[in-house]
Amino acid sequence: MRKLSVFNSVSLDGYFSDADGEMGWAYAGGDDPEWQAFVAGNAEGGGALLLGRVTYDMMAAFWPTPQAHATMPAVAAGMNRMQKYVASRPLTEPGWQNTTVLAGDLVAAVAALKASDGPDIAILGSGQITAQLAAAGQIDIYQFVTCPVALGAGRTLFDGLQNPLSLRLVRSRAFRNGKVFSEYACG
Amino acid sequence: MRKLSVFNSVSLDGYFSDADGEMGWAYAGGDDPEWQAFVAGNAEGGGALLLGRVTYDMMAAFWPTPQAHATMPAVAAGMNRMQKYVASRPLTEPGWQNTTVLAGDLVAAVAALKASDGPDIAILGSGQITAQLAAAGQIDIYQFVTCPVALGAGRTLFDGLQNPLSLRLVRSRAFRNGKVFSEYACG
Numbered sequence: 350m351r352k353l354s355v356f357n358s359v360s361l362d363g364y365f366s367d368a369d370g371e372m373g374w375a376y377a378g379g380d381d382p383e384w385q386a387f388v389a390g391n392a393e394g395g396g397a398l399l400l401g402r403v404t405y406d407m408m409a410a411f412w413p414t415p416q417a418h419a420t421m422p423a424v425a426a427g428m429n430r431m432q433k434y435v436a437s438r439p440l441t442e443p444g445w446q447n448t449t450v451l452a453g454d455l456v457a458a459v460a461a462l463k464a465s466d467g468p469d470i471a472i473l474g475s476g477q478i479t480a481q482l483a484a485a486g487q488i489d490i491y492q493f494v495t496c497p498v499a500l501g502a503g504r505t506l507f508d509g510l511q512n513p514l515s516l517r518l519v520r521s522r523a524f525r526n527g528k529v530f531s532e533y534a535c536g
Numbered sequence: 537m538r539k540l541s542v543f544n545s546v547s548l549d550g551y552f553s554d555a556d557g558e559m560g561w562a563y564a565g566g567d568d569p570e571w572q573a574f575v576a577g578n579a580e581g582g583g584a585l586l587l588g589r590v591t592y593d594m595m596a597a598f599w600p601t602p603q604a605h606a607t608m609p610a611v612a613a614g615m616n617r618m619q620k621y622v623a624s625r626p627l628t629e630p631g632w633q634n635t636t637v638l639a640g641d642l643v644a645a646v647a648a649l650k651a652s653d654g655p656d657i658a659i660l661g662s663g664q665i666t667a668q669l670a671a672a673g674q675i676d677i678y679q680f681v682t683c684p685v686a687l688g689a690g691r692t693l694f695d696g697l698q699n700p701l702s703l704r705l706v707r708s709r710a711f712r713n714g715k716v717f718s719e720y721a722c723g
Contacts, residue, residue: 361680361703361720362694363550374700483686493548495682497705497720499670501697507549510688513561516548518684521710523718529708531716533548533684 352469353399353459354490355479356391357506358528361495364503365476370403372474374498378526387522387530395431396468399451399459401475402437408473409445434462434470436478456485463487480509489535491516497527539656540586540646541677542666543578544693545715548682551690552663557590559661561685565713574709574717582618583655586638586646588662589624595660596632621649621657623665643672650674667696676722678703684714 357365358375366372378384400408408428411417417425433448436455443450451458459482462470472479472488482488483506507514516533523529544552545562553559565571587595595615598604604612620635623642630637638645646669649657659666659675669675670693694701703720710716 359550361550361678362692363546363548367700377702480688491548495718497703499694499697499701499703501667501694501700505549507686507688510686513554513688514686515564516684516686516714518710518714518716521708521716523705523708527703527705527720529705529716529718531682531710533714 351463351465351467352489353463353472353482353487354469354492355472355483355488355506356492356494357474357479358494358496359506360498360500360503362499362501362503363505364500365474365506366504367500368502370504374500375494375496377496377498378524378528381524381526384524384526384528387524395427397432397434397470399434399436399462399470399472399475399478401478402435402439404474405433405435405437405443405445405448409443409448413445432467436475455481456487459487476504476506476508479506483507483514484510484512486535490519491533491535493531493533495529495531538650538652538654539676540650540659540669540674541656541679542659542670542675542693543679543681544661544666545681545683546693547685547687547690549686549688549690550692551687552661552693553691554687555689557691561687562681562683564683564685565711565715568711568713571711571713571715574711582614584619584621584657586621586623586649586657586659586662586665588665589622589626591661592620592622592624592630592632592635596630596635600632619654623662642668643674646674663691663693663695666693670694670701671697671699673722677706678720678722680718680720682716682718 412428436451519532521531599615623638706719708718
């Protein structure tokens with residue numbers, strides 16, 4: 350069974366993107382060497398990605414470009430190479446290489462995906478699919494990087510959740526740049 | 537100068553109270569001995585409290601009652617003895633002992649309070665005054681207990697903040713019950 354995880358930077362008030370849909374605030378503190386080593390270790394995983402339509406469009410517009418290759422060659426190569434799944438009915442011809450569109454009911458499609466062969470799958474950004482899959486108990490691991498900033502408004506990862514979802518803290522680690530990484534398991 | 541701090545339990549999605557205004561989810565895990573020792577150490581501080589009207593009414597309806605004395609005698613005695621400040625124009629005759637109403641402009645009233653003699657002041661709950669005082673740079677210390685639960689909806693502590701507020705992480709500590717305590721300083 351492939352494991353499905355969520356990885357997101359969140360503000361102190363729980364938002365993964367601000368009122369304008371921006372995530373630039375999450376990149377502050379990127380020059381902390383301990384943090385860089387931690388992020389590099391995470392990126393080596395070589396799993397697949399599950400993305401909502403908004404996040405997919407944002408990433409597909411950046412990672413295949415010459416700018417991405419010039420500024421972050423290793424990450425860009427990894428992003429382009431990884432298998433991407435995008436939850437989106439209107440999107441029929443995804444332009445980004447190694448992308449599969451998940452048609453039909455998302456929860457059923459993800460359950461089938463988890464039961465198939467392949468590497469573990471991570472959701473990045475994508476608030477709507479996170480809330481939907483969290484409520485269905487499909488997400489095995491939640492990884493949050495709490496950034497030391499309050500935004501006042503934005504989008505939360507669990508918008509639309511009908512019942513409280515209790516998780517189990519697996520580990521937590523604070524970094525010199527003020528970020529706190531916490532990992533939770535479902536059940 | 538008296539220091540002003542905020543202490544709140546928050547959900548993984550950043551809410552200090554759920555969609556019904558309830559905070560019961562924050563009390564899960566109370567039987568962890570390490571957590572109990574930590575909470576008891578915090579309660580010994582002997583400072584003053586600053587409360588918004590909603591939080592004040594909730595606390596004033598409970599702590600002076602015989603039930604509070606019977607179930608949590610030490611905390612109830614402390615709560616009743618402490619100096620309370622309540623930010624509320626319509627409230628003119630506070631029923632709870634040792635309460636002062638802050639009339640007029642909240643930011644100016646709190647600035648005067650911080651410049652006066654007395655113990656440090658903690659805000660509990662009270663989302664509206666937290667956002668207002670945070671934006672005015674009046675809050676020196678933020679203490680959050682992140683509980684391992686997602687709520688889906690509720691009230692955030694920084695609702696109405698016009699500009700992002702960057703804080704400095706002072707310390708972070710994870711507990712066996714899944715709570716993560718993080719303390720931040722302003723500037």
